[in-house]
Amino acid sequence: MRAAVLTGINRPLQILDLEQESPKAGEVRVRVKAAGVCMSDWHIINGDWPLPLPMVLGHEAAGIVAECGPGVSGIAPGDHVIFSFRPHCGRCRYCSSGQTVLCIGHNDSPRWLMHDGTARVRLNGEPVNQMARIGTFAEEVVCPAEQVVKIRPDLPFTHAAIIGCSVATGIGAVIRHARVPAGSRVLVIGCGGVGLNIVQGARLAGASPIIACDLRDNKLDYARSFGATQTINGSSVDVVGRVREMTDGLGVDTAFDAIGSEATALQAVDATAPGGRAVLVGIPAFATRAPISPSQLVYGEKVISGTYYGSVRPNIDFPMLADLDMDKRIDLDSLISRTYRFEEINEGFRLMLDGAVARGVIVFE
Ligand SMILES: [Zn+2]
């Protein structure tokens, strides 16, 4: 089984032949058909998130179930599935209350090994970690069955793959976390894979205006095609000042930060109108801190909230997003601006960092 392995910080991924064990109890083996290239993988490559290596990266993917371990129910070989990068034990306080993204049921085992604390892939006999217990830059993945969600078989695998991270995170942030009502004013900072999905989530919700901000004009062109009504190139103007000009001096009802830096988090808070909400979506480097103004929050009754994975419940929301796509209510085709062969994976990261693509997806033969 070939997989793309990170062996050291800031090194290119290496496609290596790994030994893979069969699924144990409660696990499945999935043949990967498509996998998206995401900024979160890059955070591990560049050391923003220091995690133990070697590791198979990749967490935004879809494929076909090939084998089920003992005790797996509700999933069978041949099913088309989307990977979820969060576990779902079904028993902890968060799973029980519907906040499955916050599941703590498996906190006693590392997030890069199976729930019994062992690895399913090895290189020369030594264990290799799997990002988020899945590691989907691989021809085949053995992972906990609770981390795959069955979806309709007519959904293209490239579309299914990106539902697993950027689409769920972006659209979920709008409709599941912030619950943006029709007609409300929205700002989206950062128009990469997640930001463009926040834009189309805001369009789906009926927000107006939808103001998109990025440092690159080609990203702003993308944003307009996904529903942005106004755009701001933050490299040349004062973002908060421009947003206020566009909103009667008040700011927006909901500002989304899809980047996750000190500067963009502060812009989101400052561009939010009194009574509004700044939503932090993009995952920052672990060391990032941002000096917010408590008096703004008090006098303006502003709320700051974070959303992880768009606060989605994958078992409910992945099939729902698949239906929205097949009904042409959201546009996943235009998001996928490039597909790559597995061997081109490092080129995929280079083009993502260059800002040349909305989303790049690796397609497996
Ligand atoms: Zn991702």
Ligand SMILES: [Zn+2]
């Ligand atoms: Zn749980």
